[in-house]
Amino acid sequence: METEKPLIGIIGGVGPSAGLDFMRYMFANTRAVKDQDHLDSVLISCPALIPDRTEFLLNEGKPGYENPAYGMFECAKRLYRAGARYISVACNTAHADHIFTLFRALVRDSLPGVSIVNMPETCAAYAREIGVTRAGLLATAGTYQSRVYHEYFTAEAGFVLIEPDADIRETIHAAIYSEDFGIKAHSDPVTERAKTILQDAIARLAGQGSQALILGCTELPLAISPSNSPLPLLNPALLTARRLIRLTAPEKLVP
Template sequence: MTTIGLIGGMSWESTAVYYRLLNEGVRARQGGLHSADVLLHSLDFSPVAEMQARGDWDAAGDVLADSALRLERAGANCLVLCTNTMHKLADRITGATRVPFLHLADVTAKAVRQTASRRPLLLATRFTMEQRFYLGRLAAFGVEAVVPEEGEREEVHRIIYEELCRGRIKPASKARYLAIIAKAAAQGADGVILGCTEIGLLISQADSALPVFDTTALHVEAALDFALAAESQAA
């Protein structure tokens, strides 16, 4: 298969899920001892999170562009950014490299469009829920995602950074997320986008009657589709 370049570490908890799912996916599709051809650059999340908090997106963009270029030079044939929030800076990656970039919002929107859902609830970091870089990208595909009210957004964000990114899975936080989902469903939401790659550690389709779109799993499937199709074309 062609080489997949992963820009990870933000957080490493979800990047580890990417790596596992990629390898499980290759094994399921190709069998035997096959595994994923992957290059991973795992960034130190602490300075990146500090850049996010102080709104220094230009510096964060420099970090991502450098990471992407290093992967391309190392032989990656496509790039996967293992975080929803940092897709705010997707243009910095595509501007620095020439290999295909698999945009997570596009992958998610296409998956939603394959269902009857058109007004899903978006659970994510505050940056992703409150800024247009992600919501607008979904809307371009006809997906008008809704977000929780302000206090709920703060709680969703806090759980991501203080718990999930640190590997802490708490039943009380899961119950809080499910309550937010139930409230949104009562107000007309017809799906749930797990719009932060760590949320899949807490919530799954088994927890909701609404269709659940796990962006990490969807991104992995898109990367495998691309990598295996490229291999087939090269054969």
């Protein structure tokens, strides 16, 4: 064990595609000319252990709603046993304070030597690095409501986090969740209706003075890319994948 390199561990499965996309970002951002150049990593997907994050946040304290942090911790233990020492969770809502603080405490108390690499925190650090202070947030209702990004894009740190109005937030949520036209149900290709909604929301956020857009839901990169966005994009999963490479093998990070 002592001679093993620390692995990067990703808690995926929330939802299943988000973990795969996260791994793909890692591979795409690693300087590699052959298979063997890629970094050591392990992705765990035990979704049955991790109850719906939004449901928990909306019903916290009621019987039957267990904190998803316990299931995330169980996944972290399994990653740890596989050799992971840097761990990220590929879900935005899981980073809500009432979930993530408990998760972090459980890991700190039981898994020595593990660094938790946090998606919204990484995103805020990057925004600061590139001089973005007014960031527009695109997200699901659950992420807006639980203020996941507000915890890191704080006024104290010099940020203005810009949200669209309530009616627009609802249309964004539908563009992600609607069974008829949302990205979760229709991702290949994304429907014109979802695209139009998101482009309208982006135009509003630009009009409110956003300098960049936070893609605060792992489905959004399927519909919004640098080629169709008028503003620079902050993709937290992509930025976190890049940070993990920088932490473990900086010489391999694609510029």
